[in-house]
Amino acid sequence: MxxxxxxxxxxxxxxxxxxxxxxxxxxxxxxxxxxxxxxxxxxxxxxxxxxxxxxxxxxHTEIVETIKKQIDNYIHFTNDYFYTEPQVNLAKELVRITPGDFDKKVIFGFSGSDAIDSSIKIARAYTGRSKLVSFVGAYHGSTYGAISLSAIDTNMKRKIGPLLPEVFHLDYPNILNKDKNITEDEFADIEFNKFLDNFNYYIPREEVAAIFIEPIIGDLGLIKAPKKFMKRLRKFCDDNKILLVVDEIQQGFGRTGKWFSIEHFDIIPDVVVMGKAMASGLPMSAVLSKREVIDSIDMPAQLFTLQGNALSSVAALKTIEIIERDxxxxxxxxxxxxxxxxxxxxxxxxxxxxxxxxxxxxxxxxxxxxxxxxxxxxxxxxxxxxxxxxxxxxxxxxxxxxxxxxxxxxxxxxxxxxxxxxxxxxxxxxxxxxxxxxxxxxxxx
Ligand SMILES: Cc1ncc(COP(=O)(O)O)c(C=O)c1O
The missing domain is CATH 3.90.1150.10 (Aspartate Aminotransferase, domain 1)
Known part of the structure; x- marks a missing residue:
């Protein structure tokens, strides 16, 4: 050593x-x-x-070759003031593989954390509401917005406040706590009713912009939410015009046997946040949602200088191709x-x-x-x-x-x-x- x-x-x-x-x-x-x-x-x-x-x-040899080829053209060309082919091609592919049969658009970033912050911005702007809900045990990242939504380690919050206001952390429906004598659906109902109590007692639901959830919560121990809970959550969001945001940063891009883990639940989220595996090791993240949600904020609210960087974009395109082809x-x-x-x-x-x-x-x-x-x-x-x-x-x-x-x-x-x-x-x-x-x-x- x-x-x-x-x-x-x-x-x-x-x-x-x-x-x-x-x-x-x-x-x-x-x-x-x-x-x-x-x-x-x-x-x-x-x-x-x-x-x-x-x-x-x-x-992966094909990803390395693809990156090298792109280097011969250019490493970076600004997507802030002009256009590039890799970014456009990738946006189209991401729209294709992300759940939801509606017009979608993309915002690019570099890490899961900044994509979470971007999704907070669009959720607040689109709904005109400020409150955000996430779950105890969630890790959403280490930018200010992502830390505010996270609730897995007090060191993340220690000494750096104030964090984002109007964030509520509710209990994750942790199936490992299910009593042996009840079914998963019964457990889901009990948990969902407890979840609803929060909105009956102290969170005005009409002020909630978005609920952020990992359908399979990673850092709490890779625990899958009950399907019925997720379905009731979808309906609750619909009924109250709240955006359902799924954090697919860890479980997305094929990890769970589907492009995104939410596909195991037969529901369509409003916003999908992805990162990590997208570009096989180059920095890349993205937020996908309906056109009008993504376009609810204006230039220059998302004007990251290196957004949709050409090398990361071609690597991500190749990653998608390999996952599908193989x-x-x-x-x-x-x-x-x-x-x-x-x-x-x-x-x-x-x-x-x-x-x-x-x-x-x-x-x-x-x-x-x-x-x-x-x-x-x-x-x-x-x-x-x-x-x-x-x-x-x-x-x-x-x-x-x-x-x-x-x-x-x-x-x-x-x-x-x-x-x-x-x-x-x-x-x-x-x-x-x-x-x-x-x-x-x-x-x-
Ligand atoms: C579920 C989840 N969300 C967000 C993040 C933050 O992503 P990043 O570290 O790329 O900013 C992570 C990283 O571990 C994660 O697992």
């Missing part, structure tokens, strides 16, 4: 501590497909896709089932696996110790650190859920290799072979 260590000490000297939650001492030197090699020559299978960014894998949506579904079945088999022999869930290649596995010797947090730390030592990158969410989100292009052999290593790690855990000292080596989030 010599070269890694040296680089990390320099990094810590120069880069702000608020910018990351470090899990392992890994410095990437090269990455291709699902494999990452570090400065000391260690190789890893990446089971988190750089936080759901490289859905087509690292450095049937990566179906592949995500098939591989996701394989991963869940492997965890179910591991669970038979393990004392520490709780709920296993997931849609497509977005899988969460809760760890818990019924004997209460170890906390869930100790368990996820032990498992993920040992996986790292054995060459598999996986991390955890909310201190208790293993996060498994590999690139959609992962091969059968690679996924088997990764799952075999994970299985070995659970065997070591069962035999109490993973030393407590690893707990001090990993901080994470």
């Amino acid at each position: 010599k070269k890694n260590k040296r680089l990390i000490s320099i990094d810590e000297k120069y880069i702000g501590k608020s910018t990351r939650a470090i899990y392992f001492p890994l410095v990437a030197k090269k990455a291709e497909g699902v494999k990452v090699t570090d400065l000391d020559g260690n190789e890893f299978i990446d089971m988190i896709s750089s936080a759901c960014v490289v859905n087509t894998g690292y450095n 049937n990566l949506l179906d592949r995500a579904t098939v591989l996701g089932e394989y991963i869940k079945s492997r965890f179910k088999k591991i669970k038979v022999k393990s004392s520490y696996i709780g709920n296993i869930r997931g849609t497509g290649l977005s899988i969460g596995v809760d760890l818990e110790d019924k004997k209460e010797k170890y906390s869930s947090n100790d368990l996820v730390k032990k498992v993920s650190y040992r996986c790292f030592e054995k060459g598999v990158i996986l991390i955890y969410l909310v201190g208790k859920t293993l996060r498994i989100q590999p690139p959609l292009i992962i091969s059968d052999e690679e996924i088997k290799e990764a799952m075999d290593i994970i299985e070995e790690v659970f065997e070591e855990l069962e035999q109490d072979k993973i030393e407590d000292k690893v707990l001090k080596k990993i901080k994470g989030w």
